Amino acid sequence: MLGMVAGGVTCRAIFGRHSEQLREVSAIIKSMLEVQMSEKMVSCPKCGAMNTPTKVFCYACGGILSALAIKQRRIHKQHVRAAVQAVVVLVVLCLLGIGGLVLWPRQGALGIPGTPEHARQTALLLSSFNKMDSDEMAIGRDVRESDLNGYIRHLRLKKLPFDTLSVDLMPDKLSVRVSNKLVSWSCRGYCLVPTLSRDFTLAVSGSVIIEEAALGHFPLPGFLARKSFARLLDALQGTPELDLIAKAQSITIHKDRLHITFGGD
Numbered sequence: 001m002l003g004m005v006a007g008g009v010t011c012r013a014i015f016g017r018h019s020e021q022l023r024e025v026s027a028i029i030k031s032m033l034e035v036q037m038s039e040k041m042v043s044c045p046k047c048g049a050m051n052t053p054t055k056v057f058c059y060a061c062g063g064i065l066s067a068l069a070i071k072q073r074r075i076h077k078q079h080v081r082a083a084v085q086a087v088v089v090l091v092v093l094c095l096l097g098i099g100g101l102v103l104w105p106r107q108g109a110l111g112i113p114g115t116p117e118h119a120r121q122t123a124l125l126l127s128s129f130n131k132m133d134s135d136e137m138a139i140g141r142d143v144r145e146s147d148l149n150g151y152i153r154h155l156r157l158k159k160l161p162f163d164t165l166s167v168d169l170m171p172d173k174l175s176v177r178v179s180n181k182l183v184s185w186s187c188r189g190y191c192l193v194p195t196l197s198r199d200f201t202l203a204v205s206g207s208v209i210i211e212e213a214a215l216g217h218f219p220l221p222g223f224l225a226r227k228s229f230a231r232l233l234d235a236l237q238g239t240p241e242l243d244l245i246a247k248a249q250s251i252t253i254h255k256d257r258l259h260i261t262f263g264g265d
Contacts (some may be wrong), residue, residue, distance in 0.1 A: 101218035105197035109166035114150015122151035140261040
């Protein structure tokens, strides 16, 4: 009991000695907080209520705040407007960049160009495939790159929904490029005819699989590449060449020749 009394006396003596210093520290912290709050808050000149700097009218009495608050509000709106404009400009620039890449066509035809003679040879070869009985022994034929391009350019292009179509044979791969001219633009005597080109890279090893695709100089992601290639096949639907490819047993590439096997069911 005496120990507790002695302890209490000792604590009171210690706190009594430092209570004055604690009160001074508390007063200093309180004044610092009041100064900080007064810097962030705006006093209403009518009722004295404190308001945030973004307020134009006092929340207590509805009176208009000082010109400083109105100015701060205006500056805040200007900053928000500038940020929104910057985002809009960035989005527009990105869209213009993508549009420029899309409308920037890849120039020239792919592969070795073919002659009318190549076209006639390829037409005879395809005709022999049409007459082939599917129950016969499997027969394979090689079609050269120049034969394909000559056949497309001189015999088939006018009947296809493209302005140009060319192919390039690579080891186990086939590149296809198609292009179409868009609506022409005329301005002050100048005529601009934009061209939209599409490039496809196909893996050819028994079957044909789409690997890459590009619209102009803009590379398409996987799902868009497959969708674009599906649209190409839809445009070729009903052509005898596509029907022959669908009937082929296998398609492979050896050096610069496309090897197609038919028959042997």
